[in-house]
Amino acid sequence: MKTLKVLMLALLCAICLPSKADEGMWLLQMMQEKHLIDRLKAQGLLLEASDVYSPNKISLKDAVGIFGGGCTGEIISPDGLILTNHHCGYGAIQQHSSVEHDYLKYGFWAKNRSEELATPGLAFTFVERIDDVTDKVFAKIKSGEIKEEESFGQPFLRQLAKAELEASDLKGKPGIRTQALPFFAGNKYYCIYLKTYQDVRMVAAPPSSIGKFGGETDNWMWPRHTCDFSVFRVYADANGEPADYSPNNVPLKAKKHLAISLKGIEEGDYAMIMGFPGSTNRYLTQSEIKQRMYSTNEPRIRIRGARQEVLKAEMYASDKIRIQYASKYAGSSNYWKNSIGMNKAIVDNKVLETKAEQEARFAKFAQEKGNADYAKVVSQIDAVIEKSNPILYQFTCYSEILRGIEYNTPNVVLDSLKNAIQKKDKEGISKFSEQLKKQYARIHNKNYDHEVDRKVAKVLLPLYAEMVEAENLPAFYATINGQFKGDYNAYVDHLYDNTIFANEANLNKFLKKPSVKAIDADLMKQFVEAKFALGEKLMKARAESMQGMDLLHKTYVRGLCEMYSPEPKAPDANFTMRFTYGNVKPYDPKDGVHYKFYTTLKGVMEKEDPNNPEFVVPAKLKELYEAKDFGRYAMPNGEMPACFLTTNDITGGNSGSPVINGNGELIGCAFDGNWESLSGDINFDNNLQRCIAVDIRYVLFILDKLGNCGHLIDEMTIVE
Secondary structure, three states: OHHHHHHHHHHHHHOOOOOOOOOOOEEHHHHHOHHHHHHHHHHOOOOOHHHHOOOOOOOHHHHEEEEOOOEEEEEOOOOOEEEEOHHHHHHHHHHHOOOOOOHHHHOEEOOOHHHOEEOOOOOEEEEEEEEEOHHHHHHHHHHOOOOHHHHHOHHHHHHHHHHHHHOOOOOOOOOEEEEEEEEHHHOEEEEEEEEEEOEEEEEEEOOHHHHOOOHHHHOOOOOOOOOOOEEEEEEEOOOOOOOOOOOOOEEOOOOOOOOEEOOOOOOOOEEEEEEOOOOOOOOOOHHHHHHHHHHHHHHHHHHHHHHHHHHHHHHHHOHHHHHHHHHHHHHHHHHHHHHHHHHHHHHHOOHHHHHHHHHHHHHHHHHHHOOHHHHHHHHHHHHHHHHHHHHHHHHHHHHHHHHHOOOOOOHHHHHHHHHHHHOOOHHHHHHHHHHHHHHHHHHOOOOOOHHHHHHHHHHHHHHHHHHOOHHHOOOHHHHHHHOOOOOHHHHHHHHHHHOOOOOHHHHHHHHHOOOHHHHHHOHHHHHHHHHHHHHHHHHHHHHHHOOOHHHHHHHHHHHHHHHHOOOOOOOOOOOOOEEEEEEEOOEEEEOOEEEOOEEEHHHHHHHOOOOOHHHOOOHHHHHHHHHOOOHHHOOOOOOOEEEEEEOOOOOOOOOOOEEEOOOOOEEEEEEEEOHHHOOOOOOOOOOOOOEEEEEHHHHHHHHHHHOOOHHHHHOOOEEO
C-alpha cells in the first residue's frame, strides 16, 4: 500500500505545476482535484469541475457514451439524438444498404421519427458511476486471498465486478453491468458501472463521398476535408429504461445533452474532449517498441495490404461487392495504414532514442534510490521480450491470414453429428443436421461472397508459407504439398468447390446421407481443425513467453511515476472514459511547411477527381458551394468551415468524441489523428500531436442544406 500512496502522491503533485504539454488521457475522477481544474481554467475552461464530472449530480459526462463496440458518441438533443463519426456508424449504414437502397453511396435522411431505422446489434452505453476499489484489491493480495499476478486476470476482475454490483444500489436495475479494471499497470483499480441501451436507430448519414471523402488516401492525413459524421437515436421503454427493440419504445429523454455552438473557433481556443480512448502504451521500453514494429506492425502491413488489393479490385468492379465488403475493408485498411504510419513516425520522431534516454535516466534514479527492483526491471522486461518476439511474429501472421480467410466449417457441430452417426442416434442426427443448415446460412451471409473469399485465400495461403518457417505452419500445408503437389490454386478450388459447406448443393447432398467417412474426408474440416490446433498452440506459447510481464510492468510504471514526479502522468488508455484538454492550434510538420488549423469547403472542390472514387464530390454539394448557400453555418468571411486541429491527446476509440469549448458547448466531432504523430500511442510529441475534428458547422450544414433535415436541427440546442 505504501508504494501505491507514493504513486498517487506523485500524480497529485504533478498537477500543481504549469503544463509543459497537453499529454494525458485523464481519469474523470481527477476533475475533483483543485489543482487540475485550476490548470484547465488557466487554459480556457469556464465551467466548474462538477459541471464536467460529478459523482453526485448530472454533468457533461452524462451526455457522452460508448457507441457500438469501439467508438464514442454524444447526445445532442433532449430526445436522445446521438452524434458520432460516419466511420463509426459505417457498419450500421452498410447493414441497412443494398443495391436497391444504397445508403453508403447516396446517404440516408429520416424525414421523421417513423423513418428512423432499427439497427439490431447496435447499442449505446452510458457511464453511471466510477468507484475506487484499489484498497479492496490490495487487501485481498495482502491477505493471501489472491496472488498478485491474479489481480490482472479476467477471472478475478469479473468476480470483483460481479461482487461490487451485488452489493450496489444499482443491482437489478435495467441495463446495468459492471467492469473492474487495473490502471497504472495494476497500481490502481476502479469498478465502472455502465448502463446500456440496446434500441438504437439510424437517423441520418451523408453519402460516403462526403462522410468518407478522401478515403484511404486522406486517412490519418492533414489537411482534411471529410465530413465524418452520422446521426442515430437512443430509444427506451415508457419509463426511460433500456429495452429490446419494440415499436412501442420512445426516444430517450436524456439526462444531459450538449448545446451546440455556431460561434466558431479561433487559434488558441480551449478545446476539451471526452470519450473512450482504446489503447495506449506510453510506458513501454525500447525493446517493447521494437517488438511492436517488427513482430506486429510489419507482418500486419504486408498481409493486410495483400488482402486489401484483392478486395479493392472486386469492390471497384461490383456495387454488390462494394456494399458487402465496405465495412470490412474500412476496418482493415484503417490499422493497416496506422501500422505503416506508426513505424515511420517511430523512426522520424526518434522514439527509440527517447526511450533509451528514459531508461538511462531510470537506471540512474534506481541506483540513487537504492531500489533493487527498479534497478533490474528493464533488463527483466527485455529478456521476456527477446523470448516472445518469434512467437508474437508467428501469432500475428496466423491471426491476420486465417482471420482474413472467412470461409470455414462449423467444426463442433460436425463432430457432434459424427458422434451421433456412430451411435446411430436418429434424434441427434436430425438435430445436428438442422444446426448445420443454420450454420451454413451464417457462413454464406449477406456480407460474404464465396468467390471473393476464394481469391483472398489464393493470395494469403502462399504468402503465409513465405513469411513463416515450414515447421510453424498449420498442418493443412502437408495436404497442399502432398495431395496437391504444392498447387495452392488447386487446393483452394477444392475447398471452395468440393467441401461440404462450399455450396448449398454440397450440403444438401451430404445431409441426404451423412456419414463419418464424408466428414473425415472433408478438407475444409481438416483446414479448420489445423487452424484451431495451431491457434491453441500459439496462444499457449505466447502466454508462457510473457509470463511475469504484468508484475514487471507494475514495478516499472510505479518507478517511472516516482521518477517523473512532480511532472504529470496519466494511466494508459483502456477504453474507459477519459477527458483531455488542449487548444486549437496549427503545426509545422517539417522545414518550410506550415499547416493552418482549419480547412474549408473550398478544399473539397480543389481535391475533386471524378475518376477517383475517393474524391468524387456530389452534384448537390457543388451547387451549394457555387451558390455560397451556407446559411448561418458560414465563417465570418463567408467561407464554409470543414475541419480543424487541436492539441488534444486522443487515440482509437475516441472516434466520434465531442470537442467541447470553454463553455461546455459542442464545436466539433473528433475523427482522426495526424500522420506525423502516429507514434503518439507510444510516445506523445506536443509539437506534432494533433487531433483532427470535423467542424460542427459543417455537420449542421450538411444535415440542413443537403439532407433537408431541419427538423433534427430544430430539436438541438443551438448557441449563436
